[in-house]
Amino acid sequence: MRHLKDFQFIEAVIRAGSIRKAAEDMNITASALNRRINRFEEDFGYEIFERLPRGVRLNPAGELMLHHIRAQRSDFVRLQSQVADLSGIRRGHVSIACSQALLPYFLPEQIAQYRSEHPGVSFGVNVRDRLEAERELSTFASDIALVFEPRHLVDFEVTLSITQPIYVVMRPDNPLAAQPELRLRDCLAHPHVAPSAHYGVRVLLDSAAKKTTYGRLRPLVESESFDFMRHYVIHENAISFQFPIGLDLSGSQGYVARPLSSRDVEPGNLLLGQLRGRTLPVASARFVQQLNQALQLHGG
Amino acid sequence: MRHLKDFQFIEAVIRAGSIRKAAEDMNITASALNRRINRFEEDFGYEIFERLPRGVRLNPAGELMLHHIRAQRSDFVRLQSQVADLSGIRRGHVSIACSQALLPYFLPEQIAQYRSEHPGVSFGVNVRDRLEAERELSTFASDIALVFEPRHLVDFEVTLSITQPIYVVMRPDNPLAAQPELRLRDCLAHPHVAPSAHYGVRVLLDSAAKKTTYGRLRPLVESESFDFMRHYVIHENAISFQFPIGLDLSGSQGYVARPLSSRDVEPGNLLLGQLRGRTLPVASARFVQQLNQALQLHGG
DNA sequence: ACAGGCGATGCAAAAAACGCACCGCTTTTG
DNA sequence: CAAAAGCGGTGCGTTTTTTGCATCGCCTGT
Numbered sequence: 001m002r003h004l005k006d007f008q009f010i011e012a013v014i015r016a017g018s019i020r021k022a023a024e025d026m027n028i029t030a031s032a033l034n035r036r037i038n039r040f041e042e043d044f045g046y047e048i049f050e051r052l053p054r055g056v057r058l059n060p061a062g063e064l065m066l067h068h069i070r071a072q073r074s075d076f077v078r079l080q081s082q083v084a085d086l087s088g089i090r091r092g093h094v095s096i097a098c099s100q101a102l103l104p105y106f107l108p109e110q111i112a113q114y115r116s117e118h119p120g121v122s123f124g125v126n127v128r129d130r131l132e133a134e135r136e137l138s139t140f141a142s143d144i145a146l147v148f149e150p151r152h153l154v155d156f157e158v159t160l161s162i163t164q165p166i167y168v169v170m171r172p173d174n175p176l177a178a179q180p181e182l183r184l185r186d187c188l189a190h191p192h193v194a195p196s197a198h199y200g201v202r203v204l205l206d207s208a209a210k211k212t213t214y215g216r217l218r219p220l221v222e223s224e225s226f227d228f229m230r231h232y233v234i235h236e237n238a239i240s241f242q243f244p245i246g247l248d249l250s251g252s253q254g255y256v257a258r259p260l261s262s263r264d265v266e267p268g269n270l271l272l273g274q275l276r277g278r279t280l281p282v283a284s285a286r287f288v289q290q291l292n293q294a295l296q297l298h299g300g
Numbered sequence: 301m302r303h304l305k306d307f308q309f310i311e312a313v314i315r316a317g318s319i320r321k322a323a324e325d326m327n328i329t330a331s332a333l334n335r336r337i338n339r340f341e342e343d344f345g346y347e348i349f350e351r352l353p354r355g356v357r358l359n360p361a362g363e364l365m366l367h368h369i370r371a372q373r374s375d376f377v378r379l380q381s382q383v384a385d386l387s388g389i390r391r392g393h394v395s396i397a398c399s400q401a402l403l404p405y406f407l408p409e410q411i412a413q414y415r416s417e418h419p420g421v422s423f424g425v426n427v428r429d430r431l432e433a434e435r436e437l438s439t440f441a442s443d444i445a446l447v448f449e450p451r452h453l454v455d456f457e458v459t460l461s462i463t464q465p466i467y468v469v470m471r472p473d474n475p476l477a478a479q480p481e482l483r484l485r486d487c488l489a490h491p492h493v494a495p496s497a498h499y500g501v502r503v504l505l506d507s508a509a510k511k512t513t514y515g516r517l518r519p520l521v522e523s524e525s526f527d528f529m530r531h532y533v534i535h536e537n538a539i540s541f542q543f544p545i546g547l548d549l550s551g552s553q554g555y556v557a558r559p560l561s562s563r564d565v566e567p568g569n570l571l572l573g574q575l576r577g578r579t580l581p582v583a584s585a586r587f588v589q590q591l592n593q594a595l596q597l598h599g600g
Numbered sequence: 601a602c603a604g605g606c607g608a609t610g611c612a613a614a615a616a617a618c619g620c621a622c623c624g625c626t627t628t629t630g
Numbered sequence: 631c632a633a634a635a636g637c638g639g640t641g642c643g644t645t646t647t648t649t650g651c652a653t654c655g656c657c658t659g660t
Binding site: 001002004005006007039040043064071072079080086277 | 307340344
């Protein structure tokens with residue numbers, strides 16, 4: 001779009017850090033780009049870049065402008081998807097920042113179901129931790145976030161929150177599999193693998209372990225990949241921990257899962273959210289509705 | 301601003317109803333404007349006007365576009381006021397849609413107080429009934445609304461709601477002035493003037509009157525102007541009705557006011573609101589804060 | 601001290617926007 | 631029923647805007 005061209009150039013300058021480099025990226029001359037920037041600032045009434053010896057950098061006014069640019073663009077694509085929706089076909093792109101646990105089962109199923117009804121909608125799925133996810137929302141890089149997050153952060157508007165007890169993952173022949181619900185002390189006594197320190201599951205386990213005689217976890221393996229851990233316990237007869245939304249509870253995947261007693265470990269909160277105050281594109285808003293319904297089946 | 305020029309032309313075409321007339325208004329040729337519109341639609345990917353024999357008119361996609369244009373512009377002026385705020389001086393314009401009752405005392409005082417601190421901010425005050433006020437918000441014609449409104453309408457986000465009992469206005473020598481609180485039946489038996497049917501005060505009085513033996517109001521004069529009615533009761537010794545926020549209760553204005561008993565008439569709700577989901581410019585947001593404080597003194 | 605990278609600017613070329621005249625069409629008017 | 635008027639669209643020459651190139655002055659890191 002014509003009227004967004006200046007914005008594209010400004011963003012290019014921000015990325016490149018200098019007008020000359022940005023000019024190369026955008027395939028125009030530095031002088032032309034320089035004049036565009038200067039004219040824009042003159043029209044706007046305020047400078048948005050500070051000129052440094054080695055290039056340019058946003059000043060505070062520029063930071064506000066950058067946010068404005070992102071909001072404008074996001075609002076424009078929302079308009080486009082709304083207009084496309086008028087003609088019956090739903091178009092658009094839904095970008096999601098989510099926790100690992102959503103990757104194997106939940107999101108593939110949900111996205112496939114949505115796309116079967118609206119093939120014109122494409123998706124972007126990226127794994128982000130809770131802070132990264134919030135940053136993505138506020139830069140309009142992601143439309144919605146789906147993360148395990150005990151605290152509600154600024155700019156993060158929670159649409160839905162469901163609780164998820166921690167499940168223990170193990171081989172079917174593991175002796176612990178005999179019980180329908182496990183106690184934390186039994187698990188800590190058993191060889192176990194665990195996620196790295198800052199993950200939601202680990203935080204909950206650590207704080208719960210403090211109250212036991214074991215005091216803390218002693219994982220055989222620590223990993224950032226739940227995928228890895230889920231497979232690992234099949235090879236060495238250990239146990240792993242995961243939220244049930246990231247598990248196949250049917251037992252057909254070579255492992256079984258049993259919930260930890262809620263007396264021992266408090267459940268985690270899975271939060272569905274978006275940028276506070278933002279109106280989502282139709283496609284994203286509709287997908288959020290679907291997620292809402294689906295998540296409520298996983299328990300609130 | 302350069303990148304909003306197309307938007308200005310589009311709005312001109314909408315206003316004029318035809319490209320040729322809009323071209324005259326904007327001091328360019330019809331052919332030039334025609335090409336701008338066509339190019340814009342081509343870039344956008346969808347037509348936004350339907351071509352009629354007598355001119356052009358927005359199609360549904362165009363309606364969405366119009367709303368987008370208004371939102372974009374309003375967001376841009378918000379950005380400008382934010383940037384101006386960075387340099388210490390608060391600039392901007394606050395436009396208010398409000399009920400008559402706010403005009404004589406409340407708003408003049410509040411605006412004067414605000415402007416004494418921020419002389420760079422200008423104000424627009426327009427009398428609108430509750431439906432008009434909501435429409436003004438959704439077209440970005442007004443930033444905030446301050447109306448008596450029992451129902452919460454769509455797109456109207458209520459920031460604060462205070463209750464206001466109806467007061468009876470009369471000359472100081474009126475016999476009713478002797479009592480600190482008045483009963484409705486005494487008022488209905490007394491010569492009275494009243495606002496026209498759709499005003500909030502009238503609606504409350506009508507529904508309350510139904511429960512009395514009088515059944516209904518019998519006003520000597522009906523008027524849409526509270527200003528007129530307030531002055532009228534000084535000339536003919538009748539009584540009038542008004543919310544206290546529109547009155548000077550000191551008695552120094554030639555009239556006195558006494559509350560109607562809350563047993564007889566339920567109080568009205570004064571609602572302060574804005575367009576749902578909208579982020580107000582700094583000046584407007586700050587003024588809303590001030591109104592919040594001031595209104596809470598008038599009782600919640 | 602010097603080389604390299606930066607933003608700014610004068611000037612000519614290229615591109616975009618514009619104004620004018622005119623077309624085809626429909627509705628209004630006499 | 632025909633002429634007039636008003637509309638959106640278009641071809642073409644002209645004007646305005648934007649771009650590219652060469653170059654300047656400035657600062658920094660080696």
